[in-house]
Structures are given as C-alpha cells and as structure tokens.
Amino acid sequence: xxxxxxxxxxxxxxxxxxxxxxxxxxxxxxxxxxxxxxxxxxxxxxxxxxxxxxxxxxxxxxxxxxxxxxxxxxxxxxxxxxxxxxxxxxxxxxxxxxxxxxxxxxxxxxxxxxxxxxxxxxxxxxxxxxxxxxxxxxxxxxxxxxxxxxxxxxxxxxxxxxxxxxxxxxxxxxxxxxxxxxxxxxxxxxxxxxxxxxxxxxxxxxxxxxxxxxxxxxxxxxxxxxxxxxxxxxxxxxxxxxxxxxxxxxxxxxxxxxxxxxxxxxxxxxxxxxxxxxxxxxxxxxxxxxxxxxxxxxxxxxxxxxxxxxxxxxxxxxxxxxxxxxxxxxxxxxxxxxxxxxxxxxxxxxxxxxxxxxxxxxxxxxxxxxxxxxxxxxxxxxxxxxxxxxxxxxxxxxxxxxxxxxxxxxxxxxxxxxxxxxxxxxxxxxxxxxxxxxxxxxxxxxxxxxxxxxxxxxxxxxxxxxxxxxxxxxxxxxxxxxxxxxxxxxxxxxxxxxxxxxxxxxxxxxxxxxxx
Numbered sequence: 001x002x003x004x005x006x007x008x009x010x011x012x013x014x015x016x017x018x019x020x021x022x023x024x025x026x027x028x029x030x031x032x033x034x035x036x037x038x039x040x041x042x043x044x045x046x047x048x049x050x051x052x053x054x055x056x057x058x059x060x061x062x063x064x065x066x067x068x069x070x071x072x073x074x075x076x077x078x079x080x081x082x083x084x085x086x087x088x089x090x091x092x093x094x095x096x097x098x099x100x101x102x103x104x105x106x107x108x109x110x111x112x113x114x115x116x117x118x119x120x121x122x123x124x125x126x127x128x129x130x131x132x133x134x135x136x137x138x139x140x141x142x143x144x145x146x147x148x149x150x151x152x153x154x155x156x157x158x159x160x161x162x163x164x165x166x167x168x169x170x171x172x173x174x175x176x177x178x179x180x181x182x183x184x185x186x187x188x189x190x191x192x193x194x195x196x197x198x199x200x201x202x203x204x205x206x207x208x209x210x211x212x213x214x215x216x217x218x219x220x221x222x223x224x225x226x227x228x229x230x231x232x233x234x235x236x237x238x239x240x241x242x243x244x245x246x247x248x249x250x251x252x253x254x255x256x257x258x259x260x261x262x263x264x265x266x267x268x269x270x271x272x273x274x275x276x277x278x279x280x281x282x283x284x285x286x287x288x289x290x291x292x293x294x295x296x297x298x299x300x301x302x303x304x305x306x307x308x309x310x311x312x313x314x315x316x317x318x319x320x321x322x323x324x325x326x327x328x329x330x331x332x333x334x335x336x337x338x339x340x341x342x343x344x345x346x347x348x349x350x351x352x353x354x355x356x357x358x359x360x361x362x363x364x365x366x367x368x369x370x371x372x373x374x375x376x377x378x379x380x381x382x383x384x385x386x387x388x389x390x391x392x393x394x395x396x397x398x399x400x401x402x403x404x405x406x407x408x409x410x411x412x413x414x415x416x417x418x419x420x421x422x423x424x425x426x427x428x429x430x431x432x433x434x435x436x437x438x439x440x441x442x443x444x445x446x447x448x449x450x451x452x453x454x455x456x457x458x459x460x461x462x463x464x465x466x467x468x469x470x471x472x473x474x475x476x477x478x479x480x481x482x483x484x485x486x487x488x489x490x491x492x493x494x495x496x497x498x499x500x501x502x503x504x505x506x507x508x509x510x511x512x513x514x515x516x
Contacts, residue, residue: 058370222271347394
C-alpha cells in the first residue's frame with residue numbers, strides 16, 4: 001500500500017480489508033463421509049479435517065489483521081489528539097455473518113449444489129446439477145490440468161470459466177450480507193456510536209498482566225485500558241462526532257460506565273476504578289479468583305476478558321489454554337445468563353532485537369488467538385452474547401525495554417478496540433437502558449425467556465478440575481487435536497507445488513522473518 005498522510009486526498013481515504021470466511025460447520029457429524037470433489041475420489045470432509053481448515057482460516061485472518069496493525073502504526077504514530085486522522089486501514093471480520101450459511105450445516109447432506117441457504121459456491125461447472133458422469137468429470141479435470149496448471153506457458157491468454165472462479169467464493173446472498181455489514185457497521189459507524197448515548201453499562205474488566213498494567217497512580221499506564229475507555233465515552237467528542245449543540249443546550253448525554261470487581265479502587269485517587277485484573281495469573285487462576293469474587297453474582301454484566309499471555313509465556317499449549325478460557329467463559333454465563341462477554345485476543349509481545357528463540361511464543365499466540373476466534377464463533381451459534389475483539393496494539397507501542405506491557409498510546413489504541421465492541425453490542429440490542437447499577441440476585445428465582453433473565457440466585461457450580469473441563473464442554477468446543485501448521489499446509493491441504501503454499505505463515509506478507 002502507498003498511503004501518504006501529507007496528501008489531502010489520503011487524509012480522507014479509508015481502506016477496508018475484509019477477512020476470509022470459514023467454509024465449514026465443524027460441529028456436525030453427517031458430513032464426515034462427504035466428498036467435495038468432481039469425481040468423488042477426494043478426501044472425506046471429516047470433522048477433524050473441517051476443524052483444521054477452519055483454524056487455518058482464523059490464523060490467516062489474524063496475520064492479515066496484524067499486518068494492518070503494523071501499517072496503521074506507521075501512519076498514525078505522528079498523530080495527536082487535535083488532528084483529524086484516524087487509522088487509514090481497517091480489517092473487517094465478516095466471518096460471523098456466515099454462521100448458519102456454511103457447508104456441512106446440521107441437516108444438510110453434502111455436496112448440495114443448489115442449497116440457497118449456503119452462501120459459498122460449490123465446485124461444479126454444471127449449474128443446478130448434483131452429480132456428473134465420470135466422463136464429464138474427467139474431461140473437466142483434463143481441461144484444468146492442461147490450461148490452468150503451473151506449467152502454463154508465460155503470456156498465454158487463458159479465459160478461466162466463471163464456475164471455476166466462483167468456487168469457494170460468496171454467493172449473491174453472501175455478497176449482499178457483506179455489503180450490508182460494511183454500510184451499516186462501518187460507513188455509518190458514527191450513527192451506531194451516537195446510539196449508545198443515554199445508556200448505562202456495568203463493566204467488569206478481567207485480565208492478567210496486560211490489562212492489569214500498573215496500579216501506581218503516578219504511572220502513565222495506570223489501570224491499563226480503564227482510564228482511556230472512560231475518556232472515549234465521557235469526553236472524546238471526535239468519537240461521537242457530535243456537531244455543536246444549539247446555544248444554551250448541552251450535547252446528548254454520553255454512555256455511562258460503572259466498573260465492577262473485587263479489586264478495590266485507590267480511595268486517594270479519583271480516577272481509580274474496581275476491576276478483576278491480576279499480575280502473573282494464568283487463565284485457570286483468574287477463573288478461580290472470579291469464582292471467589294462476590295461480584296460474580298451481579299446480573300447483566302458487560303464483561304471484558306483478556307487472558308492467556310501468562311499461559312503462553314509458561315508454554316501452555318494453545319489448545320489447552322483455549323479450553324481453560326472456554327471453561328471460564330461458561331462459568332460467566334452460568335452465573336449470569338444475560339451477560340455480554342467481550343473476549344480480547346492477546347497482543348503480540350515485543351520480540352524486537354531478541355533472539356530467534358522467541359519465535360515459538362509468537363507462534364503460540366497466533367494459534368491461541370485462532371482458537372479463541374473459533375470458540376467465540378461457536379458460542380455465537382449457540383445464541384450467547386459474546387464478541388471477539390482483535391486488539392490492534394503492536395510491539396512498536398511498548399514501554400521502553402518492556403517486552404510485555406504497551407505504552408500509553410498502546411493502551412489507548414486497545415481501549416478504542418473495546419469501545420468499538422461496546423458499540424457493536426449496543427447495535428445488537430444487548431445493552432439495556434436505564435440500569436444505573438447491577439442488581440444483585442435475590443432469593444426468589446423467576447422463570448426467564450431465552451432473551452431475558454430474572455433476578456435469580458446464582459449458585460456457582462464448581463467444576464471437578466480447573467484444568468480439565470467436563471465432557472459436555474469438551475464435546476462442543478472447537479479444540480480438538482491439531483498437527484503442525486506447516487506440515488498441514490504443505491502436505492495435507494494441497495500439493496506443495498500449488499498456490500496453497502502461501503498458507504505458510506513464514507512467507508505470508510514477508511513480515512514473519514522480521515517480527516516472529
């Protein structure tokens with residue numbers, strides 16, 4: 001990309017890069033024997049194979065978003081609070097739009113070439129035809145091999161048929177959903193922000209060292225994202241983009257944030273807020289602290305949780321760490337059915353000027369964040385009020401000589417990420433208006449509907465083990481065995497002479513060798 005901030009045109013230009021979508025529903029069983037091949041001799045789409053393909057999609061999306069983060073840092077680092085610049089490039093995660101519209105959905109017998117509820121094109125040159133003869137299929141394969149293989153003479157003009165181009169690309173309904181999301185969520189973003197005015201939410205921030213930051217009131221990163229998050233909603237006029245009000249009339253009331261948590265604020269510092277953040281604790285330990293917290297019984301909480309950095313440093317496997325985080329999130333929903341949970345991906349740690357031995361932890365972070373995306377996607381399909389947040393802070397925005405903690409600008413950028421999640425949750429109707437404080441459960445449980453919760457007594461159901469979730473949770477989580485990504489990308493997904501070799505994270509965008 002060539003983006004010049006000194007150009008007046010560039011200052012008004014925004015680039016929206018959409019991510020890739022998962023092709024398959026990986027929680028169904030009826031697709032295990034299906035073959036997505038013209039002549040029916042390809043690999044069967046087992047649950048394990050679908051999981052691996054989906055995780056590869058999540059990992060590529062994370063790397064793409066991270067590359068955009070680095071690009072944005074380059075062009076926004078000179079910015080000040082008084083100029084009009086925002087980040088020029090935006091990663092748009094359209095994958096959740098395809099929930100309920102992928103291949104291998106429950107009740108669909110694949111390959112079903114004419115299913116209008118599937119928003120991804122099948123591989124078939126015969127529109128509306130479910131099968132084809134061996135002779136026709138062989139002819140198609142020979143044509144592809146002859147004209148579209150890697151050894152096609154340079155400069156040879158080849159007209160690729162539309163049916164081949166469309167394969168595994170969105171159908172018209174998928175394109176329409178993407179367009180609607182872009183217009184409503186991105187181009188009309190200010191309208192969505194202004195729709196949060198007059199609302200009150202009760203926020204519980206849960207995290208390890210990254211969100212804990214510093215608890216020294218004199219530190220520029222005191223309480224991490226909490227202070228900048230308050231500033232965004234309380235006093236950042238550019239965020240709301242309100243025009244000046246009529247003489248004598250104030251601007252609309254901003255969204256109010258009430259912070260919850262067992263960690264008491266500093267009574268001597270006015271900007272201090274309660275929280276559930278701790279230094280040096282793993283996901284399982286944070287889970288236990290939450291269980292022991294009196295505030296876990298509060299209802300209709302808006303929970304911001306970002307955890308896993310300590311687990312990655314301790315070399316806990318990404319799969320195991322994702323299981324522990326999923327178990328933690330289930331506990332939150334068990335105690336508060338109407339909770340809104342926002343799960344933040346953990347940011348890359350700073351490995352600049354450090355030995356190559358640090359590369360494995362960066363790889364674990366990528367794999368963990370990919371599993372986090374899959375977990376959130378699965379919980380959304382179950383009707384949970386949960387969102388994933390890609391934290392855009394880069395290693396370039398760390399404190400001097402600190403490989404872990406962002407600097408003030410880094411926390412401010414992260415706070416904007418969570419502010420956007422609050423706006424998104426409100427646009428989905430997940431934020432109630434009028435509640436000034438969270439209501440504690442009373443002693444008279446009331447029946448509730450699927451979209452509401454009464455004032456109930458929440459009895460914490462403690463799992464048998466903090467490290468091992470029960471069998472039912474294991475069954476529904478997207479956390480099954482995963483082989484080495486490079487071995488999978490080169491030898492399993494496709495032949496290494498084909499274009500699929502770019503799936504190697506080592507080569508993607510040419511930045512891996514410098515940053516990972």
